Amino acid sequence: MQSDxxxxxxxxSVISCIAVVYLHANGVFWQFSYARYxxxxxxxxxxxxxxxxxxxxxxxxxxxxxREHYSTTxxx
Numbered sequence: 030m031q032s033d034x035x036x037x038x039x040x041x042s043v044i045s046c047i048a049v050v051y052l053h054a055n056g057v058f059w060q061f062s063y064a065r066y067x068x069x070x071x072x073x074x075x076x077x078x079x080x081x082x083x084x085x086x087x088x089x090x091x092x093x094x095x096r097e098h099y100s101t102t103x104x105x
Contacts, residue, residue, distance in 0.1 A: 035090075038087055038090060038091065041083060041087060042084075042087055045079070045080040045081075045083045045084055045087070046080075048076075048077035048079065048080035049077070049080045049081065049084075051073055051074075051077045052074060052077045052078075052080065055070050055073055055074045055077075
């Protein structure tokens, strides 16, 4: 059996998952304005903004050819 899995989508998903964790963990630094690590936390948050749109794009990419594998009644 040949797998249809695309390695680049899996890697991108892992990177996006880590970025989302950083976004959620970064909220601690927003409690205190201009704290010691505020600029670093702000920089990391801006770098991680890509994660949520990438998850939507990955789900769209994996659903593009669902009709070849499933019928619409089975899928929904």
